[in-house]
Each structure stands twice: as structure tokens, then as C-alpha cells.
Amino acid sequence: MRSDPSRPWLTALPQEVRQQRLVVWLGCNILRTAHMAETLNDILTHMELDHALLGGPSHCCGSVHTASGLRDVADNMLQRTMEKFDQFKPEQLLYWCPSCDDHLSHRDQNLISETAKRRLNATVFLSGHISQDLLVHPVPVSVAIHRHVDFPEQEEESKAVHDLLSRIPGLRVIDTPAAEGLGRHCTVPRIKDFGEALYVKTMADWAAEAKARGATHMVSIYHSCHRRLTLLQRDHEGTRNLELANYLTLVARSMGLSEREDKFARISKIASVDAMMAGLEGEFAERGIKPDVVRRALKDQFEKLR
The missing domain is CATH 3.40.50 (Rossmann fold)
Incomplete structure (x- = not known):
């Protein structure tokens, strides 16, 4: 990755x-x-x-x-x-x-x-530490932040992302409801407790509301939420009306840094594990990773969740 x-x-x-x-x-x-x-x-x-x-x-x-x-x-x-x-x-x-x-x-x-x-x-x-003079490049997008508020830590971190993104020139933060009842972040066990079908509907409804309010992008804070939203966009049309980005990507873009590829998102869109293996063969060979290890990891991460 x-x-x-x-x-x-x-x-x-x-x-x-x-x-x-x-x-x-x-x-x-x-x-x-x-x-x-x-x-x-x-x-x-x-x-x-x-x-x-x-x-x-x-x-x-x-x-x-x-x-x-x-x-x-x-x-x-x-x-x-x-x-x-x-x-x-x-x-x-x-x-x-x-x-x-x-x-x-x-x-x-x-x-x-x-x-x-x-x-x-x-x-x-x-x-608290990124000064305004580091955020020099405009990022002309309107974003809805996927945030959790069931714990005070998540409320603090959501506010931190809102404040940070609001300082980026050209970027507009759209106020949208928070994800309630999903714990500290979108983990597989928590989603199972919440109900997978209800999770899909809740996120689709949220994305539709964000779009109606003018959002062009949905922004993740946590890695687990980013993965789940990526897989939702792969499998459920209702969440595809917004482009997904992690907030760090937008901060780096405003700083003028080279953008890192979201390989999880790219790989998730490939139709089969065989095709994924073919596309990644040069990389795992270069890095000395055994093909059977790669195949097992890809099946566990992408195939089982379809």
C-alpha cells in the first residue's frame, strides 16, 4: 500500500x-x-x-x-x-x-x-501547530466532514479538523450531522453491532444531505472510516455522489506537497483478486513479499467484504 x-x-x-x-x-x-x-x-x-x-x-x-x-x-x-x-x-x-x-x-x-x-x-x-503561512495554496472544494461525536475525544478531534480545514484558502466546510451510535470510529465490530444495512443507509442518507447542502467532497478523519467509506463507494451507488479524501491530503495539497496516492481506493476498484495480483506484481516482487501472502491479504481486505 x-x-x-x-x-x-x-x-x-x-x-x-x-x-x-x-x-x-x-x-x-x-x-x-x-x-x-x-x-x-x-x-x-x-x-x-x-x-x-x-x-x-x-x-x-x-x-x-x-x-x-x-x-x-x-x-x-x-x-x-x-x-x-x-x-x-x-x-x-x-x-x-x-x-x-x-x-x-x-x-x-x-x-x-x-x-x-x-x-x-x-x-x-x-x-494547534500548523500556522496560516503554511497553508498557501487554494483548495477550491466544499467538504462535509465524516465525524463521530459519541465520545468527547472524537468531538475534540472533529473540531480540530473543522478548524484546520477552515484555514485553507478556497476551501469551504459544509455543516452536516455527525455519525451517531458508531462509537469512536467505523470499525467492523461496531458496524456489525449498529447493523450493516442500517450503516449503508445512514451513510447514503448523509452523503445525499451533504450533496444537497453544496458539498463536493466527503472528508475522513480516521483510517478505519476511510476504508469503510471507500468500500461503500465501491459497492453502493448512494455514496458515490461525493469524492472521498482524508483531511491530511487536503492539508498537504494546500502546503504544496506532492500528493500521496490512495492505493487502497485504487485497488478496491479492481474487479478481482487475480486482477489485483497482476496489477501489483511488480511492486510486491520488488519489496520481497511472497505472492501467497499478498493474495491472502487482498482476499481478506477486499473480497470478503463484497
């Missing part, structure tokens, strides 16, 4: 860890929409902020293992992840994933490191 053969995030720590002002905890699932992680890195680099990004299974919060009843495994995994944060001695830990934050919030706080306790959402950080 990466734009480049190299990755901007660390999956393992180097032998010598250099102190960083910021450590950005990506978690695991954002890497399915790797363009978001790449764009976040581009933005922080453009802001000349000393930072390190940590992502992938080796920096897992353990929430999946907790859900499977493997509490001790989850606690050990989280402990190792927090120890990695501390090695950088950061001024600030930024987190991306709502599930990671939720998992930390529900653990015994005596077990949570001081670095992790001082975590701040990356979206809130960006809204």
Missing part, C-alpha cells in the same frame, strides 16, 4: 535511538491506508519538526488480543510498546488511532507510562 519502496515509519527500533521531539504512534491499522501515514510524515517534515513514526504489529496496543480474551498477552504487548516510546525521550507522544487511545484509557493507569499518559491526538496537535 506504500507509495515508495521505503517506509517513513519504524517497525523496529535502531540499535542507537536518538532523542526526538515527537514520537508519533501510528498503531497497526492505519498502514492499510498507508498514504495517510506517508502524508502525516510529509506534513511534519515540512513543518521542520523532529519526529519519529512508529507503526505496525511490533507497536501494537494489544486491543485485538484483549478482545480475544488474551489479556496477559495484550498487557505484555502494550508494555513493550510503551518501553519503545520512552527510549526516544520525546517531549510529546502523538497518537493516531482511537482504538489505541481507548485501550490505554481502560487499562490500569498504574501500568501506563508517563510518556503514554501525556499522549495527544495527532489531529489536535496539527490543528
